Amino acid sequence: MSGYLPTFESIAKGAFASAVGFSTLSLGLLYYGQNYLIYPSAFPPGSRTEVSVPSEFGLPYEELVLETPDHVKIRAYLLVQQKDLLQDESVVLGGGSKDMTDEEYIATCPTVLMFHGNGGNAGHRIPLAKMFYVKMRCNVLMLSYRGYGLSEGSPSEKGIRMDAQTVLDYLISHPTLSKTPMILYGQSIGGAVAIDLASRNPSTIRALVLENTFLSLPRLIPTAIPALSRVAFLCHQKWDSASRLPLIPVETHILLLSGARDEVVPRMHMLELERLLRNVPGKPRRRGSLVEFTDGTHNDTSNSSAGARVYKAVNFDTHRVAACKVIALTEETTAQERKTLDKEIRVHAAMKHTNVLEFLNAVIVENDGRTKYFPGIYMLLELASGGDLFDKIAPDVGVEEDIAQFYFNQLIAGLNYIHGQGVCHRDLKPENLLLDVTGALKISDFGLCAVYRHKESGKERLLTQRCGSLPYVAPELNSDAPYQAEPVDVWGTGVILFTLLCGNTPWDEPSGHSSEFRRYVCGEIFGDPPWNRFGDDALSLVKGILNVRPDERMKLPDIIAHPWCMRPSQVARQGQAVLAERLTQSLRETGDMGVIDPHTSTSQLDEDGDTTMMASTHQSQFTQSLLLFSQTQSGKRYTPHLTRFYSSLLPADLMALIVDAIASLGVKSKAGASDVATPECLRLRVGGFDKRKEMFKGWIEVEPFVYQGIEGSFCVMQRDQGNPISWRQLWKALVKFPDVEPHVLKR
Template structure:
């Protein structure tokens, strides 16, 4: 007897889990007959699911489905499987979304380093173009943060996750309302959300955009929260922080833009129109002309410089692409120069496979040995670990899994998995290890990956280029 399965969603089969947050799971979905790939976000329905929760998801879908812009992840379709069908199918709301084939933007950025100015300018301009369109539709995002910035296969930025979004202006009448709900993640929220007063929608997103620009240039968020209980925010508010690291290494032009976007008083804060007209944003950009290869090289330069890419993608053999879904992945990506150059295809036992997570490494020990050392190394860093049953993947290969979670230096929760599978390297049995993040800041996740591969228990067994 097999249990309930996942339904086909308008021709797409759910093939592998690629992420998930507190309330949802995200799968890669393929339409084999049409050689197309999508993402499917599943929000499970149970007997405990309230009417309010369902209404919130319906609102998210209604808002997201209406947004069509090159820098907004596209909403494709949705199906609902009710509880009465649970004997056959997993009950839930299945949202079919555009697939972010380039993975997380911030997964490609070295912590505390950031990206080159030209790369930051390109992605910032794409971000404000997308946000300007969203605002023009009367919608406020309210949850702008690194984990909601995805890339497509050509390296174009896609704004995702409209779970906290709200309509602040009616398109028909133009009537605008203030908002009252407190939401968002503390390192990215605007300071006016600390009071119980209603707030204007657009300045909230402008603040989030400013935090993301800082994070692009520096490789970290500016503070843990925008209140006087944060020493960094106090230093920002009184102006003393600008002579300190990392603020003192931001060039004058982008720094003036960041300060305008992060003006504490929302009445004086820069608008998106102001940002478009800022000299830094108006600089001619060679990257904007669209060479995916050059963009991938420049985006991942900090990971090349510090050696991270040599560990994530060492040249181990010349495997050919294998597996149906990866063939589809390649044939569906006409501009896969970007994903190829970023090394988003990993060499595994059965050939090369699409793996968007650059938080991965190879070891000279077999899975059962290395996962024990990984667990001990992470627990030494106060990370909570829970063993998961060994399973066989779609290729019949045994997969060892570890569920991990904890809190980063910005007091943000992270959750994810360590997946370990066997890998044969020049006749020696070893392992391929991937850290998959479900929740939390991609930069903090990369820091944890670095701590793990540098741990005395693990480091001697990591294979290098």
């Protein structure tokens, strides 16, 4: 019998042989199958079959099918600049531009060749292409690599290098674009593609913009995929940027964009690339720099803000509450950035008007390693306890004319004061219009302001910097010519007035790329809603402010004297409670207020000291009537966001549904770390682009909630960036999402 039983030695040999065989098979699969890991071209789902086109974003384009040397057909979009489609091009084109031929005008614009990351396709990068095309007036060529989008073939390092050379050769052979300066933009693995292409075409490329790229794939694997760190040597897709970067001529401009919150590429990769830029043997490079974005993540650094955050600050001796705006100071903070911040502080501190957010103080903590505090500029500002004005308005509905007049007149009063100080705001938009505890309007954020008039001599200067958000900027900013300051701000007030009355902006940008704006200029739009719902006085005011010719546009004294602004208003006399009720009437009519506050509560305030502070800072007839005090686990809490709801589900269950819903709505999300003070609160970072193609970012927070013995959740959506109306549209889409709505408590 023993002859039929395996010995320990034979078992051990068999196990060893099996292990060796399995390991060999695993390593073989890893070696030959790594392309599927490195190039996940089918992610997100549908990326190989559904590719957005630039026309969906209001951009003119030509679709190209280019054949590579190995006979693979790849797809690309070509966006060529064109003299604007307006009948009167002088509104948009300054100087001698209107006398140029189309080819001459195109040749004055740089051409950006875009290389995307390893997920998605060219269609996912169109919003970024729009920034290059519209804001920077660049021609753009963007491709989907082989095996991506609708391009043929399978991706590999060798193949993608051929793809890149093929599209560059197309530009070189183009009769007009070949005359333009050529710039390469690459994100993540696209940065490696750009570096490789520039190193092989040293005399052709003028500049590179590299966002969150890496030294090489073998050096990235240990941190990106720790489980494969010991077999990183098997990676045959090298993308060795560290060895290719020094081959690029020192005359080539190179800009590195690094996100401090990059969850894929460690910061040291970008720092080492910067070091390689600086340490070119023989001739040091002077045209290279690294810019770090405090809030930048792997996929959105170029669209992220400069790092400003706003906190609630409390003086525990006086119980006064203020807002504290913090801008981080790092080793990468440039002298020009410091100069801009200093200007913002000096200008805002000088503004003293009832309709301008009060600047209280500023403290600068230098990045010198000698302090325990976070290096940055701390701006102490008046706390706008009433929250965002446009947070109270239903999208595509707006407010009644009396309320619109009440707040528009305050906006004009504040702007008239600002211009009286010789300052142009240059960033008037809904997210910069706040309300104080009494419901009064406050103009905020002077980060883009400019001093255009000398206070003593009265001498004015023209401005040149292009800035602001596209739906609100004046059409003359489409030109490269200098512009007058005051008409730019006046135009912004006109767009805001339209948005107050209608609950949406009139167009996504004031140029020929917008069909709505073209129809406005031609006079064809006034028979359509919502234009045809305006009264005669309101329509004449809007049209007078939104005159495309800055020299014919209404001036502030004309606006103040207009019959629509001059008519008597009863709103201010009716008290704060009535003001709050009339302001939020559109939310009541749409049923939103029944979701925001589904129950009437008489619970006490929080026990963490908010009682005293709320009574002195937040609590008023206006804020109480706005329902800015939400019922939470421990009682009532001041919550200045009317984008909130209650659910019958526990936090973990609700958050799971929210994550799925957000993904289905086409919004990016990422789980956030819990706050130390509230570890039970689940947080989700979300971001994307609204219907006007403007970026938004914010947080969705879910915490436990018990009311009358029922366990559930309290969810708040806090906007960090973007249009408040677009944020409300996202909130509405979430609470109405089929899997979420059955669990939302309603009144």
